[in-house]
Amino acid sequence: MKITEYIKNNTVILDGGMGTLLQASGLKAGELPEEWNITNPEVVRGIHKSYLDAGSNVISTNTFGANGLKFSLDQLDKIIAASVENARRAIVESNGSQPKWIALDIGPTGKMLKPLGNLDFEDAVKVFAETVRLGVKYGVDLIFIETMADSYETKAALLAAKENSDLPVFVSNAYGEDGKLMTGADPKAMIALLEGMGADAIGVNCSLGPRALYPIIDDYLKYSSLPIILKPNAGLPRGEQGKTVYDLSPICFASQVSTLVEKGVRAVGGCCGTTPEYIDALNSLVKDIYPLPLEKKNITLVSSYTHAHEIGECPTLIGERINPTGKPKFREAVKSGNIDYILREAIGQQDRGAHVLDVNLGIPGLDETMVLTDVVCRIQEICDLPLQIDTANPASMESALRRYNGKAMINSVNGKADSMREVLPLVKKYGGVVVCLTLDENGIPDTAEGRFAIAKKIYDEALNYGIEPKDLIFDPLAMAVSADKNAARETLLAVKYIRERLGCHMSLGISNVSFGLPRREIINANFFTLALSNGLSAAIINPYSDEMMLAYQSYLALSGEEGGVLSYISSVTESADKVQTACVDNLKDAIIKGLRDRTSELIKEALKHRQPMEILNEDIIPALDTVGKGYEEKKIYLPGLLMSAEAAGVAFEAIKEIMPKGEGVTKCRVVLATVKGDIHDIGKNIVKMLLENYGFAVTDLGKDVSPEKIADAVLSLDADILGLSALMTTTLPAMEETVKLVRKCAPKCKIMVGGAVLNDAYAKEIGADYYGKDAMDAIKFSNSIH
Numbered sequence: 001m002k003i004t005e006y007i008k009n010n011t012v013i014l015d016g017g018m019g020t021l022l023q024a025s026g027l028k029a030g031e032l033p034e035e036w037n038i039t040n041p042e043v044v045r046g047i048h049k050s051y052l053d054a055g056s057n058v059i060s061t062n063t064f065g066a067n068g069l070k071f072s073l074d075q076l077d078k079i080i081a082a083s084v085e086n087a088r089r090a091i092v093e094s095n096g097s098q099p100k101w102i103a104l105d106i107g108p109t110g111k112m113l114k115p116l117g118n119l120d121f122e123d124a125v126k127v128f129a130e131t132v133r134l135g136v137k138y139g140v141d142l143i144f145i146e147t148m149a150d151s152y153e154t155k156a157a158l159l160a161a162k163e164n165s166d167l168p169v170f171v172s173n174a175y176g177e178d179g180k181l182m183t184g185a186d187p188k189a190m191i192a193l194l195e196g197m198g199a200d201a202i203g204v205n206c207s208l209g210p211r212a213l214y215p216i217i218d219d220y221l222k223y224s225s226l227p228i229i230l231k232p233n234a235g236l237p238r239g240e241q242g243k244t245v246y247d248l249s250p251i252c253f254a255s256q257v258s259t260l261v262e263k264g265v266r267a268v269g270g271c272c273g274t275t276p277e278y279i280d281a282l283n284s285l286v287k288d289i290y291p292l293p294l295e296k297k298n299i300t301l302v303s304s305y306t307h308a309h310e311i312g313e314c315p316t317l318i319g320e321r322i323n324p325t326g327k328p329k330f331r332e333a334v335k336s337g338n339i340d341y342i343l344r345e346a347i348g349q350q351d352r353g354a355h356v357l358d359v360n361l362g363i364p365g366l367d368e369t370m371v372l373t374d375v376v377c378r379i380q381e382i383c384d385l386p387l388q389i390d391t392a393n394p395a396s397m398e399s400a401l402r403r404y405n406g407k408a409m410i411n412s413v414n415g416k417a418d419s420m421r422e423v424l425p426l427v428k429k430y431g432g433v434v435v436c437l438t439l440d441e442n443g444i445p446d447t448a449e450g451r452f453a454i455a456k457k458i459y460d461e462a463l464n465y466g467i468e469p470k471d472l473i474f475d476p477l478a479m480a481v482s483a484d485k486n487a488a489r490e491t492l493l494a495v496k497y498i499r500e501r502l503g504c505h506m507s508l509g510i511s512n513v514s515f516g517l518p519r520r521e522i523i524n525a526n527f528f529t530l531a532l533s534n535g536l537s538a539a540i541i542n543p544y545s546d547e548m549m550l551a552y553q554s555y556l557a558l559s560g561e562e563g564g565v566l567s568y569i570s571s572v573t574e575s576a577d578k579v580q581t582a583c584v585d586n587l588k589d590a591i592i593k594g595l596r597d598r599t600s601e602l603i604k605e606a607l608k609h610r611q612p613m614e615i616l617n618e619d620i621i622p623a624l625d626t627v628g629k630g631y632e633e634k635k636i637y638l639p640g641l642l643m644s645a646e647a648a649g650v651a652f653e654a655i656k657e658i659m660p661k662g663e664g665v666t667k668c669r670v671v672l673a674t675v676k677g678d679i680h681d682i683g684k685n686i687v688k689m690l691l692e693n694y695g696f697a698v699t700d701l702g703k704d705v706s707p708e709k710i711a712d713a714v715l716s717l718d719a720d721i722l723g724l725s726a727l728m729t730t731t732l733p734a735m736e737e738t739v740k741l742v743r744k745c746a747p748k749c750k751i752m753v754g755g756a757v758l759n760d761a762y763a764k765e766i767g768a769d770y771y772g773k774d775a776m777d778a779i780k781f782s783n784s785i786h
């Protein structure tokens with residue numbers, strides 16, 4: 001029986017930790033566990049067998065890190081062949097009579113994907129694809145993607161699994177204590193992404209002990225229709241006599257996990273710290289629990305890399321402004337590669353309250369596939385709203401969907417045979433909520449019934465492709481009332497009919513209705529309200545239109561929406577203050593929002609009438625502080641931090657250019673570095689710039705520099721002063737190590753240290769001569785030496 005059949009009516013028992021047991025059998029630190037498939041097959045087999053004897057239905061191959069970034073293709077082939085053989089032999093030797101399957105275990109690559117790291121998304125897909133193909137070649141029964149802490153990497157792995165096999169795919173993510181993935185996704189965002197792409201079971205592993213995962217599992221059970229996986233650690237790890245130990249006994253672990261089986265979890269096992277004893281205890285408790293039936297949740301979700309937006313919860317506002325139609329300035333900006341212009345539109349619409357942003361870049365003469373894909377990626381660097389990918393070109397649609405980090409809205413498919421044939425497979429493959437336009441080869445029917453007939457045709461065809469009705473959102477097309485007096489009425493009726501008869505969500509591009517009329521906003525706003533009361537779930541609108549936003553707020557207040565009245569009151573007061581254009585007009589905000597081009601314009605302007613150091617201290621550093629605080633409070637995620645740092649870098653470069661260089665160096669030699677393991681260098685670069693301006697001869701060793709390299713440079717340059725920077729608590733030991741080493745080999749060299757995590761007392765404790773709280777302090781101290 002296939003595991004996807006079995007799991008429908010049974011709880012699947014997975015296995016427990018592999019690494020823990022390999023270490024207990026002698027795997028040394030630094031040794032690659034995957035190599036043990038070949039060098040110590042009897043150990044690996046023994047571990048698999050002990051899990052099978054404890055009751056596991058699924059054993060995962062010892063291939064967590066088996067990928068082309070760590071091994072040559074030839075080595076990889078041998079490792080995966082041996083790992084599957086080990087699992088197979090263990091099954092033959094095991095005693096249990098339970099059904100058994102071999103899962104190809106796939107863990108993260110260990111590299112961050114762009115823009116956070118250097119690994120390109122498509123390269124990540126290729127890396128996972130190699131492993132998947134070998135798993136298929138050697139005959140595994142399913143693929144188990146696990147311990148993924150980044151949504152984008154999870155997508156790359158799932159895509160590779162789907163494109164290179166027909167096997168069932170289980171996907172499990174590792175959440176932090178804040179209930180989110182390292183790169184920001186919450187459970188609902190992951191559910192949207194993974195269900196959309198067709199994973200067969202999804203869930204949570206590693207991270208924390210079972211109890212700490214309860215709220216996350218609650219979300220999985222609430223929003224997902226798939227079987228849910230839970231593979232927690234054996235509690236919280238702590239160090240004891242040089243060893244890592246976990247605080248839950250097998251019995252406690254099993255009882256905490258089985259509580260969640262009673263609530264509906266469908267596949268359970270253990271991660272770090274668990275052993276066959278844990279699985280044995282778990283199996284005995286779970287055996288007698290009757291599995292709850294799997295339920296279709298019928299919740300329509302679109303998502304970004306941080307969160308999911310639920311369509312139907314309250315009406316969804318889709319911002320229409322990233323669209324060149326009728327906007328010569330927009331076209332110009334895109335043609336000249338001024339992406340910041342578009343990014344500002346994204347941020348502006350988000351600030352105005354849009355929930356989703358439509359992205360359309362259909363400009364004649366432009367390579368739409370390239371530009372659309374690029375813009376979709378760039379918007380996701382600075383804005384975490386879900387996007388609606390809007391294009392009539394299937395190749396552009398596919399390229400953008402592939403790269404999109406989440407489950408997008410897709411605009412659009414229509415009732416023409418060609419359109420359905422081209423678009424629906426993309427919706428099925430990449431996931432998405434697709435906007436279905438009620439037009440076909442014969443055009444747009446005049447009547448509501450005619451449009452309903454096309455809607456039904458698309459609905460049936462989508463079902464044939466395996467797309468669920470919840471992922472269809474119908475747009476019965478608003479036509480100009482100035483051309484046909486019945487136009488608005490028939491569209492409103494079509495909204496009602498399709499909503500009532502097919503049960504699907506409805507969307508409309510509103511503004512077409514007022515074409516050719518004066519004071520269009522008034523017609524638009526009233527039409528919008530009428531459509532909402534006929535069952536509209538989403539609308540493409542201009543979030544800068546006060547009339548539209550107030551119509552929306554009034555509707556919420558009048559329809560009894562929770563908090564609707566309060567929200568109306570605050571929006572009425574706010575709308576008076578809001579500017580009409582998406583304009584970020586001060587340097588600090590431009591850096592906070594991560595807008596590089598805008599930062600470049602604003603810094604040039606600022607430098608005309610303000611002092612560089614004043615700009616640095618009043619705008620650039622406070623902007624980074626704001627972003628850092630947002631990051632700490634989990635309001636901003638790593639991509640946002642990175643974009644702000646890059647924008648700050650742009651401002652800093654402009655300042656550096658105009659600062660006078662210290663003429664005729666007469667002062668002493670200074671070596672600067674950010675310590676090993678730390679890549680923060682903005683502060684150190686400021687220190688360097690000032691030292692140079694004050695006439696010191698500075699050698700900058702860069703960031704993430706080892707103690708040895710720093711000591712070598714101090715010696716070979718015969719430096720008088722060493723300046724070390726560290727920004728993280730975790731890199732303070734590296735600073736201490738460096739100070740000690742330099743003290744030993746160059747006792748005459750004075751050492752100053754700085755960086756936000758340091759203070760005077762700590763500097764003394766590690767044996768530095770001086771702690772500088774800012775760059776001016778670095779000058780004060782250096783001047784005192786020379």
Ligand code: B12
Nearest residue numbers: 625628632679680681682683723725728729754755772774
């Ligand atoms: C920008 C930034 C980044 C950028 C860095 C880009 C770059 N090229 O530097 C990026 C996005 C890459 C980044 C990555 C990470 N970051 Co960061 N980052 C920041 C942020 C927002 C600003 C730092 C900064 O540049 N400040 C402005 C400069 C001018 O200030 P400064 O460095 O303190 O320098 C001044 C003084 O301290 C002094 N000084 C500095 N060096 C020296 C040296 C000498 C000799 C002297 C005398 C004086 C001196 O003079 C400077 C000028 O006045 C801070 C938050 C914050 N507000 O500090 C977090 C922060 C430092 N990052 C943090 C973290 C956790 C990370 C990551 C681990 C995130 C992750 N999950 O991957 C990674 C780290 C990767 C690594 N291995 O280093 C944490 C550190 C927590 C801690 N206490 O340990 C912080 C505090 C954010 C937070 N609140 O959680 N980060």
